[in-house]
Amino acid sequence: MSRKRHEPHEEHPDESWLLPYSDLMTLLLALFIVLFAASSVNTSKLEEMSRAFKTAFSSGIGILDKGALTEDNQLKRRTAEDLDRKDDGKKSRKTLELEEQQNLEELQQQLDKYIQKSGLSTQLETNLNQSELLITIRDNALFPSGSANIKQESQKLATAIGQMLHQYPGYEILVTGHTDNQPINTAEFPSNWELSSKRAVNFMKILLKYGNLDPKLFSSTAYGEYRPLESNLTDAGRAKNRRVEVSILRKYVEPATDGANQITLTAMADEGNKQ
Structure with a gap:
C-alpha cells in the first residue's frame, strides 16, 4: 500500500501592516476633508462635519472637537439669555407696578383737589389700597331721597370724575350702589336692591x-343694605351707608402669601367648627 505524498504548506505573506495603513489613510482623508472645509466660508458645514468625525472616531479632544465646544458655548449662551429674559420680565412687571402706583396716586391727588376746591369734603372721599382706588360718594350728593335720578347740579360731579378717569385708560372700573336698611316699597323700587342697582x-x-371711556371696562352691581360702613341704628350711620362707590381696579395685584392663605383657611375652619 503506497503512502500519499504530502505537499508542504504554502506560506502566506504577513499582511498585518494593512490595518494600521488603512487607519492612517482614513485619518489622512479625514484631515484633508477638514482642511478643505476650513477653507470654506460655510462654518456651519464645518461644525457638522466635525461632530460627525468626532462621533465616528471618538479619539478624544482635538481639532475635530471644535464643533462640540462651539455647541456647548452656544448652549451656555442661550441659557444665559433665557435667564436674562426672565430677569427682564420680573423687572418689567416691577416697573409696571411702580407706574401703576404713580398713576393711581396722581389720579387720587386730582380727585382730592377737586373735592377740596368744590367744597365736597363731607360728601366725597378717596382711598387707595392694595387692590383699588376707591371713590365714595354719599347719596345726598347725587340723588334726591328715595330716587335714582341724578340731580341736575350733580351731573357736573360725575362729568368731572369721568374726565379725570379718561386720563388713565385701561383700568377696569366697578360702580356699586349701597343703601341703608330702611325698607322701600314703591312701584319703581320694590326693595333696596332695585334702588341701589x-x-x-x-x-x-x-x-x-361725558368721560369718553371704554364701556367694556365698566360694570355695575348692587349691594342694597348688606354692606354697611356704619351702624344703621343712627341717622349719621345710615347717611354714610347710602352711597355710590367707584372702584378703579389695579391691573397688578400681589398674590396672597402662604401665611395669609393659612390664616384665611384657619379662620374658615374655625367658623365651620362653630357652626
Whole structure:
C-alpha cells in the first residue's frame, strides 16, 4: 500500500501592516476633508462635519472637537439669555407696578383737589389700597331721597370724575350702589336692591357719556343694605351707608402669601367648627 505524498504548506505573506495603513489613510482623508472645509466660508458645514468625525472616531479632544465646544458655548449662551429674559420680565412687571402706583396716586391727588376746591369734603372721599382706588360718594350728593335720578347740579360731579378717569385708560372700573336698611316699597323700587342697582347704573352711564371711556371696562352691581360702613341704628350711620362707590381696579395685584392663605383657611375652619 503506497503512502500519499504530502505537499508542504504554502506560506502566506504577513499582511498585518494593512490595518494600521488603512487607519492612517482614513485619518489622512479625514484631515484633508477638514482642511478643505476650513477653507470654506460655510462654518456651519464645518461644525457638522466635525461632530460627525468626532462621533465616528471618538479619539478624544482635538481639532475635530471644535464643533462640540462651539455647541456647548452656544448652549451656555442661550441659557444665559433665557435667564436674562426672565430677569427682564420680573423687572418689567416691577416697573409696571411702580407706574401703576404713580398713576393711581396722581389720579387720587386730582380727585382730592377737586373735592377740596368744590367744597365736597363731607360728601366725597378717596382711598387707595392694595387692590383699588376707591371713590365714595354719599347719596345726598347725587340723588334726591328715595330716587335714582341724578340731580341736575350733580351731573357736573360725575362729568368731572369721568374726565379725570379718561386720563388713565385701561383700568377696569366697578360702580356699586349701597343703601341703608330702611325698607322701600314703591312701584319703581320694590326693595333696596332695585334702588341701589338703578343708582349705580345711572351714575355709570354719566361717567361713560361725558368721560369718553371704554364701556367694556365698566360694570355695575348692587349691594342694597348688606354692606354697611356704619351702624344703621343712627341717622349719621345710615347717611354714610347710602352711597355710590367707584372702584378703579389695579391691573397688578400681589398674590396672597402662604401665611395669609393659612390664616384665611384657619379662620374658615374655625367658623365651620362653630357652626
